[in-house]
Amino acid sequence: MPLFQTDNLTLETQGDQGAILSLHVAGRSLNVFTPQVLADLDAALDRLAEMPALRVLGIKSGKSSGFMAGADIQEFQKVQTAADAEALSATGQAVFNKLAASRVPTVAVIQGSCLGGGLEFALACDYRLVIDHPKTQLGLPEIELGLLPAWGGTQRLPRVIGIERALQVIVGRKRLKAREALSWGLADAVAANATDYSAEMRQLVQRALELGKSARRGWPVRSWRQRLLESTGLGRRLLLRGAERILRRRTPDDMPAPREAFEAVRTGVTQGMEAGLRYEREAVGRLAVTPACRNLVTLFFLIEGARKPAGAEAQASGIRRLGVVGAGTMGAGIAQLAAIRGFDVVVQEVNDAALKAGMGKIEELFRKAAERGVLPASEAAQKAAAIGRTTSWQGFENADLVIEAVIEDLDKKREVFRELARRVRPDTILATNTSSISVGQLQEGLGNPGRLAGLHFFNPVHKMPLVEIVRAPVTTDEVVAKLIAWSAAVGKTPVVVRDSPGFIVNRILVPYLNEAGLLVAEGMPIPQVDHAMKRFGMPMGPLELLDQVGLDVAAHIARSIEPLFAGRLTRHPGLEQMVQAGWLGVKTGRGFYVYGDRKTKVNDEVMKRLGGSASPRPEAELPQAQHDAVERMVLLMVNEAAACLKEGLAERADQIDLAMVLGTGWAPHRGGPLRYADDRGVRDILQALEALQQQFGSRFEPCAALRERAASGEPFYSQLGRA
Numbered sequence: 001m002p003l004f005q006t007d008n009l010t011l012e013t014q015g016d017q018g019a020i021l022s023l024h025v026a027g028r029s030l031n032v033f034t035p036q037v038l039a040d041l042d043a044a045l046d047r048l049a050e051m052p053a054l055r056v057l058g059i060k061s062g063k064s065s066g067f068m069a070g071a072d073i074q075e076f077q078k079v080q081t082a083a084d085a086e087a088l089s090a091t092g093q094a095v096f097n098k099l100a101a102s103r104v105p106t107v108a109v110i111q112g113s114c115l116g117g118g119l120e121f122a123l124a125c126d127y128r129l130v131i132d133h134p135k136t137q138l139g140l141p142e143i144e145l146g147l148l149p150a151w152g153g154t155q156r157l158p159r160v161i162g163i164e165r166a167l168q169v170i171v172g173r174k175r176l177k178a179r180e181a182l183s184w185g186l187a188d189a190v191a192a193n194a195t196d197y198s199a200e201m202r203q204l205v206q207r208a209l210e211l212g213k214s215a216r217r218g219w220p221v222r223s224w225r226q227r228l229l230e231s232t233g234l235g236r237r238l239l240l241r242g243a244e245r246i247l248r249r250r251t252p253d254d255m256p257a258p259r260e261a262f263e264a265v266r267t268g269v270t271q272g273m274e275a276g277l278r279y280e281r282e283a284v285g286r287l288a289v290t291p292a293c294r295n296l297v298t299l300f301f302l303i304e305g306a307r308k309p310a311g312a313e314a315q316a317s318g319i320r321r322l323g324v325v326g327a328g329t330m331g332a333g334i335a336q337l338a339a340i341r342g343f344d345v346v347v348q349e350v351n352d353a354a355l356k357a358g359m360g361k362i363e364e365l366f367r368k369a370a371e372r373g374v375l376p377a378s379e380a381a382q383k384a385a386a387i388g389r390t391t392s393w394q395g396f397e398n399a400d401l402v403i404e405a406v407i408e409d410l411d412k413k414r415e416v417f418r419e420l421a422r423r424v425r426p427d428t429i430l431a432t433n434t435s436s437i438s439v440g441q442l443q444e445g446l447g448n449p450g451r452l453a454g455l456h457f458f459n460p461v462h463k464m465p466l467v468e469i470v471r472a473p474v475t476t477d478e479v480v481a482k483l484i485a486w487s488a489a490v491g492k493t494p495v496v497v498r499d500s501p502g503f504i505v506n507r508i509l510v511p512y513l514n515e516a517g518l519l520v521a522e523g524m525p526i527p528q529v530d531h532a533m534k535r536f537g538m539p540m541g542p543l544e545l546l547d548q549v550g551l552d553v554a555a556h557i558a559r560s561i562e563p564l565f566a567g568r569l570t571r572h573p574g575l576e577q578m579v580q581a582g583w584l585g586v587k588t589g590r591g592f593y594v595y596g597d598r599k600t601k602v603n604d605e606v607m608k609r610l611g612g613s614a615s616p617r618p619e620a621e622l623p624q625a626q627h628d629a630v631e632r633m634v635l636l637m638v639n640e641a642a643a644c645l646k647e648g649l650a651e652r653a654d655q656i657d658l659a660m661v662l663g664t665g666w667a668p669h670r671g672g673p674l675r676y677a678d679d680r681g682v683r684d685i686l687q688a689l690e691a692l693q694q695q696f697g698s699r700f701e702p703c704a705a706l707r708e709r710a711a712s713g714e715p716f717y718s719q720l721g722r723a
Helices: 035-049 082-100 117-123 153-161 163-170 178-184 194-211 224-230 233-250 257-271 273-288 291-307 312-316 329-340 352-371 377-386 410-423 439-443 477-489 505-521 526-536 542-549 551-565 573-580 605-610 619-646 653-664 673-680 682-696 704-712
Strands: 009-014 018-023 056-061 106-110 113-115 127-131 137-139 189-191 321-325 344-348 388-390 401-404 429-432 452-457 466-471 493-498 593-595 600-602
Touching: 009 035, 018 035, 035 082, 056 194, 082 117, 082 273, 106 117, 106 194, 113 117, 117 137, 117 153, 127 178, 127 194, 153 163, 153 257, 153 273, 163 224, 163 233, 163 257, 178 189, 189 194, 224 233, 233 257, 257 273, 273 291, 291 493, 291 653, 291 673, 321 329, 329 344, 329 352, 329 377, 329 452, 344 352, 352 377, 352 388, 401 410, 401 477, 410 429, 410 439, 429 477, 439 452, 452 477, 466 477, 466 653, 477 493, 493 653, 505 526, 505 542, 505 551, 505 573, 505 605, 505 619, 505 653, 526 542, 526 619, 542 551, 542 593, 551 573, 573 605, 619 653, 619 673, 619 682, 619 704, 653 673, 673 682, 682 704
Parallel strands: 018 056, 056 106, 106 127, 113 137, 127 189, 321 344, 321 401, 344 388, 401 429, 429 452, 466 493
Antiparallel strands: 009 018, 452 466, 593 600
């Protein structure tokens, strides 16, 4: 009979002097900390204190899905004030402090996710045994929600792995696999498998019985760098000063969480753990009520909702075999993604040489996935070998879904779909990965056109989380529902958009990228253009993005959607000249930047092509110049996003914002272009655009949607809450 049991956990004896605390949070697929779970844990610790014969406690998950995913974000939605957030922090700190201070040594057994509050829980234990599994990861990702670890994580992690490494995890959002956790000292032992686990657990328990509670004095010294920088007060001060400079340079404007997390660590290092815990509580109170936190939490739930549509599993069960036409960069990426997620895949190419090249790309993607620890190398090789390959159409007769990923040419794509109509079953879903061609045009003349939709992945497929599902006029609801479910099943976030040139992401992105080129043509140095937008919060600047996408691809998309802008898009001819010169970006080694084996540098010839002057502005003028550049680039995106909503390209403002954050890296803490408009004020956006229109012309003309909302005072988000 258990010593103590609730709906969420069980405490049982293990041998004569041991006990096991097993977590199995009721009604959840993953263990998460709710107020009730914390209360149950607190009560279980009180029960343990009444057991004088107990000498060691093991803590594990009762779920196969993982150890502990962290705090329940749904509970955080109930936080309305700074005091609410401080109280929640204080509760968690108190329970984990009690665990850390318990009389007996504690051993946490970690497999799968151990994130946020889950890792803070494990850090309060004395020893950690980590199972080496592809899904095992340890980290403190609270900054991704505009928060900081507030249950002792900013204090305990530096004392376990060192200050610099802790900052990489807390501020840099680094997640550790099992072996890295061992080398950094976060894990005391690693088990390779279930058999190995029993032996490692016995050894670790014996170690705990012999040594008792972990008695860590001083800061960890596991490398020469830690000995140099972290073993003395002077070294720690120098380390923190240097880290602060880097943080200030890299942290986007209006994103306070990284700075607060750093200060919590510094306070604990310089003033002691109690002061650090107090700073943690106060900081989470400040952060919880910021727009950045609200926007990031909103995005979290938007992503969760998009990835878990109603009836997703039932819908996805109808798609098991995938056909991919074209094994270029996008086709190879889609095929590899589907195969790694367990779908049967067959790839078609026009000839043996193209097929061999395409399979080479797929095999390379699998090799890199194995190197990143996504799956074992042997399993990667098996999955790559299992992909069917054909230069005819063998295997397509059994496909449930076929994705066309050939060159961006309307006639060529139409030819592919005419051929597919003869080769596949009548109920096979057909999809195009086009980035600019109208899906409606591809449906024309096709038998049963309702089964054709757009499935627009972004490059690189394995990294970019967004898929635009393009609904053309006659695409059926059933097809859209199945594509939503299948996209979620391969780990992507689907956003349904209406068929229109450029769909949503490229429609909004083109004016932004074009304006970046115009700024360079006016003489603004390339690095300054990119730096300005990275300060705004973009993960990369617009010119870096152009080089990644490929200037030829960007130029093709711009030409395709230019008629939609009716004179509002002034493309600079220099960009076309760069394409003609073969400066296509990363893939040719030269674009706005020159890409070498070791170092990337600015392509100084670009200024000559674009007609600008390379002479830098006086340093005193740089802040204003960068502010003006950001205004121009950002407000064009806001204007176009508002027009997309007005035209019905998406049903809701949050869908457009989600697409822009996931598809372009729009500064997540700003929530997306339409949330940004609400936060700043639609009237202010309108006035700024009108001023730019007077200065630069019609490309800044405010759209009707902005004028209407400015006049009515109606925001894009009817409720400015977290959801």
